[in-house]
Amino acid sequence: MPKRNPSVQLALNGTPIYLNNILMSVSVKREEKDMSGQKSSTKKSDKGVKAKELNVTGFIPYSQKEWLTKLFNLAESEDGKGEQSKYRVSCTIAEAVNMREVQFSGEVSAIEQSGQLGWAISFTLREVNSVAEKKDQRKKKPKAKAQGEKAPTANKSAGENSGKSGEENKSDERKGWAKDLDDWIGS
Secondary structure, three states, rough: OOOOOOOOOOOEEEOOOOOOOEEEEEEEEEEEEEOOOOOOOOOOEEEOOOOOEEEEEEEEEEEHHHHHHHHHHHHHEEOOOOOEEOOEOOHHHHHOOOOOEEEEEEEEEEEOOOOOOOEEEHHHEEEEEHHHHHHHHHHOOOOOOOOOOOOOOOOOOOOHHHOOOOHHHHHHOOOHHHHHHHHHHHH
C-alpha cells in the first residue's frame, strides 16, 4: 500500500508544500522609536506596521526527498526580471491575518535528524505588498514646494542704505561674479 501525502496546509501559487508535523506561526512588528532621550519618559514615535512574517517548521522523511527539492526550487526561484519570486500564499493562519503575497525571507534550512530518518525543515515567508503598505500608497502625499533662488526685485536707494552697518554696505557694493565668488568662498 503506497504512503499517502499529508494534508495540504500550506500552498504557494497553488503548489502544495508537503510537511509532516507542520507548525506555522505569524508575527507582525510595529516599529517604534524611543523619544525620551536622557529623560525618564515613556514617549514613543510610531513608525508604522512592518511586514508580517509566517514562520514554518515541519519534517520531511528521507523517502520523500522530492518534497525537499520542490521547496528549495520555490525558495531559489526568480521571476523574468531576475528578482526573487513572489507567491500567493494559501493557508488558514495567513488568511486569518489578511496575508496574501509573500517571498522567502532569510534562511531555508533542512537539518538532518539522525533518529527520525528525515530532515527538520524551517523557513520564513515575509509579506510583500501588504495591506498597510497599500494604504500608505493610497494616502495623498503633500505636494512639495518648489524651491529656488529669487533675485532682489528692487534696488535700494543710497538713503535707505545709510542706516546699515559698514559690513552690510560692503556686501551691497559687491556685484556679479565677484559677489558670487566671495559668497562661495565664504567671506
